[in-house]
Structure formats: C-alpha cells, structure tokens
Amino acid sequence: MIPRREEGVTHVIEFTFALTLFLIIIQAFSTTMDFRIGVDLDSNDNRIAATRSITHELAGSSGNASGTVDWETLEWGSGSPQLSAGLTVGLLTETGVLSLAKCEALAKFTYNGLRDELGTKDGMSVEVRTLSPDARVSFWGGDVSKSTVSVTEERILLLRTADGDVPAKLRVTLFSGVTPDTTLRLTEVMYQPAAGTEWVEIYNPAWVAAEVAGWKLSDLAEDDLILGGDGETLTIPARSAAIVAASPSDFVNRYPGVIYVFGIEDSAIGDGLGDIADTIALGYHSYSDALAYEDDDGAAGDGNSLTRDCPTCDAWAAAAATPGAV
Numbered sequence: 001m002i003p004r005r006e007e008g009v010t011h012v013i014e015f016t017f018a019l020t021l022f023l024i025i026i027q028a029f030s031t032t033m034d035f036r037i038g039v040d041l042d043s044n045d046n047r048i049a050a051t052r053s054i055t056h057e058l059a060g061s062s063g064n065a066s067g068t069v070d071w072e073t074l075e076w077g078s079g080s081p082q083l084s085a086g087l088t089v090g091l092l093t094e095t096g097v098l099s100l101a102k103c104e105a106l107a108k109f110t111y112n113g114l115r116d117e118l119g120t121k122d123g124m125s126v127e128v129r130t131l132s133p134d135a136r137v138s139f140w141g142g143d144v145s146k147s148t149v150s151v152t153e154e155r156i157l158l159l160r161t162a163d164g165d166v167p168a169k170l171r172v173t174l175f176s177g178v179t180p181d182t183t184l185r186l187t188e189v190m191y192q193p194a195a196g197t198e199w200v201e202i203y204n205p206a207w208v209a210a211e212v213a214g215w216k217l218s219d220l221a222e223d224d225l226i227l228g229g230d231g232e233t234l235t236i237p238a239r240s241a242a243i244v245a246a247s248p249s250d251f252v253n254r255y256p257g258v259i260y261v262f263g264i265e266d267s268a269i270g271d272g273l274g275d276i277a278d279t280i281a282l283g284y285h286s287y288s289d290a291l292a293y294e295d296d297d298g299a300a301g302d303g304n305s306l307t308r309d310c311p312t313c314d315a316w317a318a319a320a321a322t323p324g325a326v
Contacts, residue, residue: 047122047151047174054118055153055172058126063090063102072105076113076209077233083108084233089117091128097158097165103128106140107238111180111208114140123147123177125207130159131167139207140238147175182210185312186282186289187241187326190305191273196254197247198273202282203311203326204236211235212262217244218281219270227263234262241326244269251323258324275300291316 065071065087076083093099125141144150152173159168188201204210212234216223228234236242242260245251281290298318299306305321
C-alpha cells in the first residue's frame with residue numbers, strides 16, 4: 001500500500017506530466033488564437049479556416065498571372081498584364097522553396113487588392129522571418145496589435161537567398177482591425193535643377209501599397225493632380241518612393257533606374273516651382289504636407305535637392321539628389 005503522502009506526490013507528478021503533454025499538443029498546432037472579451041466564436045471559426053486556406057495558397061505554388069509564374073515582375077495598375085487583373089498569389093520558386101523576390105513583391109499590393117485576391121474581408125498581415133537568426137525578411141499588411149481577436153497560421157519552409165537556402169517561417173494572420181494608414185509624405189524636392197525637369201519625391205510609409213488617385217501637388221499659385229498614363233491606376237508600393245516630374249520622359253532619361261515616375265496635369269509643378277522662394281504642398285482632401293523654402297536653403301541650381309532628414313522629420317537640408325531612394 002502506497003503511503004498517503006507518496007500517493008499525493010504521485011498524483012502531482014501525473015498531473016504535471018499530463019499538463020505538459022497537453023501544452024505540447026496545443027503548441028504542435030500551427031494555428032494560434034488570441035481571445036478577448038466579446039469575441040464572436042462563429043466568426044473566429046471562419047477566420048481559422050480562411051487563414052489555413054490563404055496560407056495553403058501562398059505556400060502551395062509559384063503563383064500565376066495570365067500564364068506567367070513570374071508575377072513578381074508585374075505591377076499593380078500599369079503595364080500588361082497587371083497584378084490587379086487577377087492571379088494566384090504563390091510565394092514558391094519552381095523548386096518548392098520560398099522566393100525572396102515574390103515575398104518582397106507583396107509590397108505592390110494595396111490592402112484591399114491582396115485581400116480580394118485571397119478572398120477575405122478581415123484585416124490581414126503576411127510576414128516572413130528567418131529562424132536563425134530570428135529576423136524579419138518581409139512584411140505586408142495591417143497592425144494586428146490593435147485588434148480585438150486574431151488567428152495566425154505558420155508554415156516552416158526554406159527561403160532562397162543570395163547566400164543559399166535558409167529555414168524560414170511564413171506567418172499569415174487574420175484579425176479584426178482598422179485599415180492601414182496610407183498617407184503619403186514629401187521627402188525630396190528638386191525645385192531648381194541644373195539641367196532638366198523639376199521633380200518631387202513622395203514616399204509611402206505604410207506596409208501596403210498606397211493609391212495615388214486624387215492626390216495633388218501645389219505651389220503658391222496653382223495645384224495639379226498627379227497623373228499616370230491612360231488606363232493606369234497609380235500606386236506606390238509599401239515603404240517605397242515615387243517621383244512626380246514636370247516632364248516624366250526627361251526625368252526617366254536622366255534617372256533610368258527609378259521605377260515609379262508619375263506626371264501632372266500640365267508641364268509644370270503648380271505654376272512652376274519658384275527659384276527664389278515658394279511653398280510646395282502634397283495634398284489629399286483636407287490633408288497637406290508642405291515645404292516652404294528659399295534659395296538660401298540651398299539646392300539652387302547646383303545639382304543638389306532639398307531632402308527631408310527622414311519621412312516623419314520636420315527638418316530639411318540641401319544634399320546630393322537621390323530620387324527614389326529614401
């Protein structure tokens with residue numbers, strides 16, 4: 001007969017073992033949930049199924065857009081074919097490992113665009129991280145930290161990099177939350193070029209692509225809509241910059257490496273940026289991001305531009321022109 005004290009110890013050990021085994025089983029499932037007060041369980045069940053389905057699509061193929069698996073070379077609203085025309089969004093190479101280029105190309109999708117392609121109306125994020133070291137490779141989507149409930153599906157895969165294939169984690173999260181803020185910022189102004197056209201750099205700080213339709217550039221005398229070619233839907237990829245030039249063709253000839261170059265309604269930004277002084281503003285409805293400058297600030301025909309210290313900084317300074325690189 002086991003003494004009562006030893007029997008109690010045995011029960012504690014058995015309970016501890018059972019609890020540990022239970023936790024291991026729970027952790028073995030790749031889908032995790034964050035529950036808080038007031039969660040609609042039926043809705044969350046739908047999120048679980050949707051998260052698994054989206055992860056399966058992303059990690060199940062190389063994707064396809066109008067017959068090409070190299071969809072990462074396409075743009076959202078320009079060229080032919082376009083990403084906005086519908087596609088299967090797969091992130092694998094033809095050999096079955098994660099493609100770094102495809103993961104990074106998610107940045108070209110607007111928030112509604114990728115969610116529509118993957119069949120969800122929930123808030124969504126897609127992240128790829130290496131396992132050792134634990135480091136972010138790419139991220140697209142909204143801010144899950146402010147959500148009331150979230151569901152995450154993870155898949156361990158090899159990621160192809162310039163240094164070879166490394167273990168990585170694909171993490172897809174669906175959640176209830178707000179749409180990401182895609183407010184654009186002025187980051188560089190070439191108001192008096194030594195040669196060629198005047199131009200302005202605008203930056204999208206969001207983790208999703210920003211639509212440019214309806215945005216304007218203004219000086220003290222006039223405002224102009226930012227325009228693209230006929231039939232184009234202008235977007236700026238996540239964490240990327242675009243150039244608005246008075247003459248896009250002249251700018252492209254001088255800076256052929258810049259990918260996103262837009263035009264305006266006429267042949268001048270505003271009424272033509274002043275060489276002595278002016279105020280340039282980037283606006284959408286009631287929002288305005290403005291820079292008031294004088295030639296004493298520098299960049300007056302010497303090849304330099306006025307450059308913002310950082311996308312959210314107030315300070316500007318004259319520096320060597322670096323269009324498209326923030």
